[in-house]
Amino acid sequence: MELLLNINQYEYTNFLTSNISTLILALKDFSSGYQLSYPLKELNYIIENIHSNDKKIYISLNIIANESQIISLESLMPEISKLDADGFVIADFGILQLFKEANLSSKVIFNPVTTITNKYSSKIANNLGINHVCVANELNLKDILEISKHTKGNIEVLAQGYYQICNSKRPLLSNFFKQFKIKNNSQSYFIKEESRDYAYPIIELNNEVLVYIDRQRCILPYLKQIIDSKVKYLRIDTIFMSIEEIKLTIDIYNNAINNLNSLDYYLLQIENSTNSNLKCLDNISILKKEKNNE
Amino acid sequence: MNKKIELLAPAGDLEKLKVAFAYGADAVFMGGKKYSLRTRASNFDISDIKEACKIAKKYNGKIYVTCNIFALNEDLLDLKDLEEYLVELENAGVDAIITSDFAIIETCKKVCKKLEIHISTQLSSYNHKSLDFFKELGATRVVLARECTLEEIKQISSKANLELEVFIHGAMCMSISGKCTLSNHMTNRDANRGGCAQSCRWFYSLQDDNHNEIGDTLFTLSSKDLRIITQIKDLIDCGVSSLKIEGRMKSEYYIATIIGQYRKIIDDIYADKLKKEKKYIKELDKAASRPASMGFFNGIPTPKQQIYDKTAEIPLQNFVARVLSYDKSTKIATIEQRNNFTIKKPIEIFGPHGKLIKFKIKELYDKENNLVTTACHAKEVLYFKIEHELTEFDMIRQKK
Numbered sequence: 001m002e003l004l005l006n007i008n009q010y011e012y013t014n015f016l017t018s019n020i021s022t023l024i025l026a027l028k029d030f031s032s033g034y035q036l037s038y039p040l041k042e043l044n045y046i047i048e049n050i051h052s053n054d055k056k057i058y059i060s061l062n063i064i065a066n067e068s069q070i071i072s073l074e075s076l077m078p079e080i081s082k083l084d085a086d087g088f089v090i091a092d093f094g095i096l097q098l099f100k101e102a103n104l105s106s107k108v109i110f111n112p113v114t115t116i117t118n119k120y121s122s123k124i125a126n127n128l129g130i131n132h133v134c135v136a137n138e139l140n141l142k143d144i145l146e147i148s149k150h151t152k153g154n155i156e157v158l159a160q161g162y163y164q165i166c167n168s169k170r171p172l173l174s175n176f177f178k179q180f181k182i183k184n185n186s187q188s189y190f191i192k193e194e195s196r197d198y199a200y201p202i203i204e205l206n207n208e209v210l211v212y213i214d215r216q217r218c219i220l221p222y223l224k225q226i227i228d229s230k231v232k233y234l235r236i237d238t239i240f241m242s243i244e245e246i247k248l249t250i251d252i253y254n255n256a257i258n259n260l261n262s263l264d265y266y267l268l269q270i271e272n273s274t275n276s277n278l279k280c281l282d283n284i285s286i287l288k289k290e291k292n293n294e
Numbered sequence: 295m296n297k298k299i300e301l302l303a304p305a306g307d308l309e310k311l312k313v314a315f316a317y318g319a320d321a322v323f324m325g326g327k328k329y330s331l332r333t334r335a336s337n338f339d340i341s342d343i344k345e346a347c348k349i350a351k352k353y354n355g356k357i358y359v360t361c362n363i364f365a366l367n368e369d370l371l372d373l374k375d376l377e378e379y380l381v382e383l384e385n386a387g388v389d390a391i392i393t394s395d396f397a398i399i400e401t402c403k404k405v406c407k408k409l410e411i412h413i414s415t416q417l418s419s420y421n422h423k424s425l426d427f428f429k430e431l432g433a434t435r436v437v438l439a440r441e442c443t444l445e446e447i448k449q450i451s452s453k454a455n456l457e458l459e460v461f462i463h464g465a466m467c468m469s470i471s472g473k474c475t476l477s478n479h480m481t482n483r484d485a486n487r488g489g490c491a492q493s494c495r496w497f498y499s500l501q502d503d504n505h506n507e508i509g510d511t512l513f514t515l516s517s518k519d520l521r522i523i524t525q526i527k528d529l530i531d532c533g534v535s536s537l538k539i540e541g542r543m544k545s546e547y548y549i550a551t552i553i554g555q556y557r558k559i560i561d562d563i564y565a566d567k568l569k570k571e572k573k574y575i576k577e578l579d580k581a582a583s584r585p586a587s588m589g590f591f592n593g594i595p596t597p598k599q600q601i602y603d604k605t606a607e608i609p610l611q612n613f614v615a616r617v618l619s620y621d622k623s624t625k626i627a628t629i630e631q632r633n634n635f636t637i638k639k640p641i642e643i644f645g646p647h648g649k650l651i652k653f654k655i656k657e658l659y660d661k662e663n664n665l666v667t668t669a670c671h672a673k674e675v676l677y678f679k680i681e682h683e684l685t686e687f688d689m690i691r692q693k694k
Contacts, residue, residue: 064439064470067446070421094423097430114472114486115417117364120373120397136364138478138486146367167473169441170595172515176500179597182509186502193480194497194512199505207594213479 001227003253004058004156004235009035010243012046018247019254022056024089024235030061030073032091033164033203033210033239040079047084056086058109064167065092077102087132096130105129109156113164114138119150126153132233137163137213140288141222145229154232159219160249160270161237162201166211173204188240201240212239216274219287220253220267224260241274248273299529300536301560302358302459303553306543307338311346313546316646316687318557321356322346323392325542328379329361329369331416331488340382347387356389360542362414364472364486365395373397377405384409392437394472403432410434412459416472416486420446422453429456435535440466444525444591448532457535462522463552463578464540466589468494468515468600495601513602517595521578521586523571526556527563547613547632550644550689551581558648580611580642580691614641615669615676617688627684629676631669635692643680645688653680 002021012023025046026034038046043059050057059080063069073080073095080088081102089109090096099108111134116122125133134156135147148155173189176182190199191211201212219226219234226234236253238246249270256266303319305311314322324346325337338346343359350357361380363369370376376398383391384406391409393399394416402411412435413419413428420439428436435457438447442460451458467474475485476493483489497512520540522529529537537560539552555577562568578586587599614635618628635641637658643651658666659677669676 064418064473065421065423066441067421067449070423074423092421092424093417093419093427094421094425097423097427100427114475115364115394115396117486118367118370118395118397120370120400121365121395124396124400138475138484139366143367164473165475165479166469168469169590170468170517170600172468172600173500175595175597175600176509176513176602179600179602180509180511180513184502184508186508188503189508190501190505191498191515192501193493194499196480199501202500211476 001231001257002233003159003250003257004233005246005250006034006060006161006235006237006239007036008033008237008239010238010246011036012050014243015246015250016050016053016055018250020055020236020250022058022086022233023050024058024060026060026062029206030063030065030069030095031206032063032167032208033205034060035205035239040076043083043085051084058087058089059083059085060089061095062089062091062111063095065094070094070098074098100129106131108132109134111156113167116147117143119147122147122151122153122155126151132156134158134235137217140290141219141225142290144231144287145225148226148229148231155230156233156235157219157226157231158217159234159236159253161216161235161241162212162239163217163237164210165200165213166209168209168211169207170209171204171207172209173202213285215285217285217287218267218270218274220256220263220270221286222289223256223263227257227260245273297535298564299534299560300356301553301556302536302538303549304464304539304542304544305346305549308342308345308349310544310546310549312349313549313687314553315349315353315355317550317553318561318646319353319355319553321358321389321536322350323358323360323538323542325360326379326383329363329365329376329393329395329398331360331362331486331490340386343383343388344386351387357387358390358392358412359383359388360414361391361393361395361398362416363395363488364416365397366487369487370397373401376401380406380409390435399431399433412457413437414471415439415461418470418472422450425450425454425456425458435459437461437538439470440520441470441590443593444528447529447534451532451534454533458533459536459538460529460534461520461540462526462529462537463520463556464544465584466517466520468517511602514600516601517589518585518587518599518601519582520589521575522588522591523559523574523578525588525591526559527568530560530563545613545632546616547689547691548581550687552578554644554646554648581613611642611691612694613689614692615690617643617645617684617686617690618675619686620684622683625679625681626677627680629678629690631671631674631676634668634670635690636668637666637678639692641690641692643682643684643688643690645685649688651680651682653682655680 026037028037192199303314394414477485
């Protein structure tokens with residue numbers, strides 16, 4: 001079991017000594033949902049720095065690429081191929097094709113967000129030479145275990161954090177401000193449906209709008225079953241978390257992995273530590289065990 | 295110009311499919327009872343699909359069946375079911391499946407020889423390299439993401455090594471297709487397995503970091519519908535293979551109006567007789583229930599492409615009846631009511647091949663030969679006299 005950390009808004013150097021196996025950093029202009037990203041020319045140094053701290057590094061190129069982005073990326077592939085990164089997180093099929101053509105399929109971490117929803121899809125991804133796939137965040141425990149059981153390659157699951165529930169190429173926030181002639185400098189925004197009590201974080205970043213789940217997803221109650229099912233990677237997504245919260249979350253997960261009989265205790269710790277900056281009704285959303293009745 | 299571009303229509307049932315072909319569709323796409331989004335559409339069982347293929351043959355048309363869910367393990371408990379279903383589709387004469395799931399793609403390749411694979415817009419194809427990927431996977435066509443601009447479509451098409459299908463009319467997701475699970479989280483209905491609750495059409499407030507409301511206004515996240523007319527010639531010129539109309543849940547009246555007009559637009563382009571956009575819009579708007587825009591065709595959408603307030607959703611015309619038959623000797627038309635209407639008020643009767651008749655019904659009769667002044671019973675069969683010859687697929691509308 002390896003613990004991965006998405007570097008979203010604070011410099012990766014803050015986490016070089018943290019007890020995680022891998023840092024995931026975004027490549028500037030080719031990543032989605034990252035408030036902090038790194039230019040290609042800085043990556044060689046960063047990779048070396050991270051490796052020298054006995055950690056792995058994945059580079060995220062998780063945009064859904066339009067034609068001009070794919071052309072730009074195509075021209076950068078010779079340089080990207082030379083990077084000594086341990087993996088590349090990819091969501092777009094065109095980018096996946098570029099990596100396939102560059103014989104880099106074995107380094108692909110395939111995270112198409114909503115697409116890997118069954119055991120056959122993950123198997124087929126493996127047949128394409130991809131050894132590491134991320135299952136859709138909407139899956140319940142039963143589905144995750146089933147996929148993991150039947151997949152030769154490695155499965156990654158979001159363990160803790162907020163995840164995207166909508167990705168739009170429409171500038172919904174800036175259009176709203178234009179339409180209603182509003183000036184506002186809030187640090188963060190939420191949308192709240194009129195009949196519901198909870199609000200969803202919404203951000204407009206790099207020509208896209210992302211809506212996130214209203215509270216952090218948490219898999220702690222089922223950690224033992226997930227580990228037993230041979231899920232290899234657990235990811236902590238750090239968007240909207242403070243540095244202190246991220247470090248505490250890493251500690252809690254490490255302790256929980258080593259003390260699987262005390263998960264209730266660690267769940268309580270997570271509940272007490274999360275959402276310092278998002279005021280939701282409940283602090284966390286526990287992974288569903290099975291499908292709810294619709 | 296290349297081979298004549300395909301006009302691809304939606305159909306929610308066999309009646310709508312017949313209307314689509316009668317009004318000029320070259321191909322029709324529909325959902326089967328399995329593996330398809332739009333679970334609230336009535337969808338087609340295998341015998342319906344066989345019948346659909348027979349009807350399509352008469353029109354020299356094609357049939358595509360959507361298998362476009364992101365399947366869960368429970369949908370694929372026994373792959374034999376999927377294999378049998380795909381073979382049944384192939385044997386029924388279906389030309390292609392529209393799909394987004396790897397398991398369905400691989401199974402189709404394994405068990406079907408003729409059934410083509412079209413990649414659904416659910417897989418967000420937005421660049422030419424993704425076409426290469428899907429071609430290698432065995433697809434013969436890709437439905438492009440609705441986020442593509444016209445310039446991007448031209449660039450992608452110039453490098454495409456398989457057929458491209460482009461949406462030109464109908465509802466637009468405000469999100470990239472397949473990347474929205476608002477419905478899952480707000481209603482527990484799985485958007486990518488046919489349960490989308492259209493949460494984007496509900497009312498929201500915007501809040502700041504202290505959860506104070508900004509702007510004191512409720513708004514929807516919804517996009518205006520897509521309506522492309524003047525760029526169709528560009529799409530034809532750049533080699534797109536198919537123009538797609540969205541709307542498997544829409545009425546036969548909608549199908550008739552929209553397909554009829556786009557048939558006219560396409561034929562006018564090929565005949566080099568394209569009229570001013572306004573003329574076509576006037577007719578298309580008669581079936582519109584929501585305002586329309588160009589979507590991403592001209593670039594990133596502005597506030598004008600959003601629907602902030604639902605009062606914008608007002609249909610201009612009522613679909614009041616459908617013609618079932620016409621007796622040439624008595625000049626009596628048999629019609630079936632669809633919405634309430636009153637006699638002696640202007641109606642429009644339109645049909646395939648551009649037919650448009652303006653008329654007032656003076657006397658309307660029911661089956662017992664009673665005079666009817668207001669047709670207010672759902673699907674009631676009624677009769678009236680008219681000198682113009684009508685046909686089975688003619689539709690009757692009245693201004694609201």
